[in-house]
Amino acid sequence: MVLNALRTLRTARHAVAPRAPRPADGEVLLETVGLTKAYAGADGELPVLGGIDLQVRAGEVVALLGKSGSGKSTLLRCLAGLVPPSSGTVSYRGAPLTGANPGTAMVFQTFALLPWLTVLQNVELGLEARGVPADARSQAARQAIDLIGLDGFESAYPKELSGGMRQRVGFARALVVEPDVLMMDEPFSALDVLTAENLRGELMELWESGQFPTRAIVLVTHNIEEAVLMADRIVVLGSRPYGTIRETFEVGLERPRDRDAPAFDELIDRVYRTMTGRVKETHGAGPSSVRGGQAPLPGRPEGIGPDRRTPANTPLPGASVDGLSGLAEMVAHRGGSCDLADLADDLGLEIDDVLPLVDALDLLGFAVVTGDDLVLTDRGSTFAGADVRRSKEIFAEAALDAPLVRLITTSLRQSPDSTLRAGFFRDVLAHHYTSEQVTQQLETATDWGRYAELFGYDAEREEYGLDDSAAA
Numbered sequence: 001m002v003l004n005a006l007r008t009l010r011t012a013r014h015a016v017a018p019r020a021p022r023p024a025d026g027e028v029l030l031e032t033v034g035l036t037k038a039y040a041g042a043d044g045e046l047p048v049l050g051g052i053d054l055q056v057r058a059g060e061v062v063a064l065l066g067k068s069g070s071g072k073s074t075l076l077r078c079l080a081g082l083v084p085p086s087s088g089t090v091s092y093r094g095a096p097l098t099g100a101n102p103g104t105a106m107v108f109q110t111f112a113l114l115p116w117l118t119v120l121q122n123v124e125l126g127l128e129a130r131g132v133p134a135d136a137r138s139q140a141a142r143q144a145i146d147l148i149g150l151d152g153f154e155s156a157y158p159k160e161l162s163g164g165m166r167q168r169v170g171f172a173r174a175l176v177v178e179p180d181v182l183m184m185d186e187p188f189s190a191l192d193v194l195t196a197e198n199l200r201g202e203l204m205e206l207w208e209s210g211q212f213p214t215r216a217i218v219l220v221t222h223n224i225e226e227a228v229l230m231a232d233r234i235v236v237l238g239s240r241p242y243g244t245i246r247e248t249f250e251v252g253l254e255r256p257r258d259r260d261a262p263a264f265d266e267l268i269d270r271v272y273r274t275m276t277g278r279v280k281e282t283h284g285a286g287p288s289s290v291r292g293g294q295a296p297l298p299g300r301p302e303g304i305g306p307d308r309r310t311p312a313n314t315p316l317p318g319a320s321v322d323g324l325s326g327l328a329e330m331v332a333h334r335g336g337s338c339d340l341a342d343l344a345d346d347l348g349l350e351i352d353d354v355l356p357l358v359d360a361l362d363l364l365g366f367a368v369v370t371g372d373d374l375v376l377t378d379r380g381s382t383f384a385g386a387d388v389r390r391s392k393e394i395f396a397e398a399a400l401d402a403p404l405v406r407l408i409t410t411s412l413r414q415s416p417d418s419t420l421r422a423g424f425f426r427d428v429l430a431h432h433y434t435s436e437q438v439t440q441q442l443e444t445a446t447d448w449g450r451y452a453e454l455f456g457y458d459a460e461r462e463e464y465g466l467d468d469s470a471a472a
C-alpha cells in the first residue's frame, strides 16, 4: 500500500511541475567548503562551527552526531540555507547558496505545525509556497498523507493528534515537495520510545524500498544507536572549543540492519569511544570573524592543567551534585570501573544524559575515562563511599578546582561583607558565553557551592553569600 501511494505521489508531483532529472547515485548534492559559523554574542561573536568540509551524495543517509552544543543543528541549517555561514561556502548541486536551499525540506524535533490549519492544509503549505495550483496541491498532499500513514486524518487539527501523528504530518509536509535531500533535526527525540521506534522503522522501510521521494537524508541526532541504525555515514562533531568534524564512520552494514549483529554493537562502541574519549583536537584556524582567543563553548579543552583553568576555558558541565554522586556510587558498586556504553544501556539513558556527569567526575578529579571505561580515582572512590559529612568535605576540596566555584568563593572572601550580586558573575561570564550558557554555569556553580558549603545564594536578592565554614 505504501509503495502504491509512493507511485501515485510521484505521478501527482510530476503533474504539478516539471522537475530537474533525478540525481544519480553518488552525485554530490550538498557540499560545504571551509564552512565556519559564529553567532553574535553579548560581547563579540561566539564561534560555533570551524572549518567544516562535508559532502552529501545522492543515495546516502548521513547522520550528524555530537554532544549538545556541538553545532549539529547549526550545520543542518547552514546546509538548508536557513542560516548563512560566517565564511566558506555551501553549495547545492554545484551552485553556491544565496538563500534557502531549493533542494531540501526540513523535519523538526518540535513538529512546527500551524495549529490553526488542518493536517491537509499543513501539508499543502510547502507546495503553496512554491506556487503549485490548488488542485494539484491538494492531490499531492493527500498522497503524501497516505504515504506516511495519516489517511483519514486530513481534516484533523494538530491538537487532536498524538505526538507520533503530528510528526507524521511533519514528514508528509517535507516529503510532499519531493526535495532532493530530506533534512531531519532530531525528529524522533520528542516522541515516546515505542512511537519513535515505529516511525523510524517505517521511514527506513520506505528508504530501503528504493522508492523514497528524496535522494538523500541528513539526520541530526545525539543517539548513537539511531545513527548506526539509519545512516550510511556518521559524522561526529566535536565541540572543543567549537564544532569541527572529529571523525567520520562509514557504516557499511547490510540493510535492514540487525541490532543483534556483533558488527552493529562493535560500531556503537567505536562511535561511543570517539564521543566520550579524550581525543585531542587541533585548535587550528577557527571562524575568521571571531575575536582571538574568545568564547569557548561547553566542553573542556584537553591538556589544560588545574592551574591554568579559568571559568572561560573550563565550563562547568550541566551536572547536579545528586547526579554526579549517583554515577560515582554506581561505578563504585561495579568495582570502581565500568564500560560507559553498558552503563548507559543498563540505565536506559542516552549519551547526552550521561556525558555531563562523566565530565563532572573528570573535572572534579573523581574519575578518568580510559578507552571505553569510566574509572574512579582514589579520591572518587573515597567520595562515593563516604558518609554525608565526609563526602561534603571531599566535594568542597574538589569543587575548588572547578574555576567558577573557585572564582565565586575567592571573590566572596574578598568582599567586605562576604556577599556579591549575581550580576557581577553574570557580567564576567557574558564575555565568554551566551546568556543561556551563563544561566547554566551559575546554576551548576550554585548547586555545587551549596553542597560543598562554600557559599549560598539568595534568589530573592539575587545575591551570593560566603558560607561561615568557607570564611573560616
Ligand SMILES: Nc1ncnc2c1ncn2[C@@H]1O[C@H](COP(=O)(O)OP(=O)(O)OP(=O)(O)O)[C@@H](O)[C@H]1O
Pocket (backbone or CB within 6 Å): 039, 040, 046, 048, 066, 067, 068, 069, 070, 071, 072, 073, 074, 075, 222, 297, 434, 436
Ligand atoms: N541563533 C543563535 N544565536 C546565538 N547562539 C546560538 C544560536 N543558535 C545556536 N546557538 C548556540 O550555538 C551552539 C550550537 O548550537 P546548536 O543548536 O547548533 O548545537 P547542537 O549540537 O545542535 O545542540 P543540541 O543537541 O543541544 O540541539 C550552542 O551553544 C547554542 O547556544
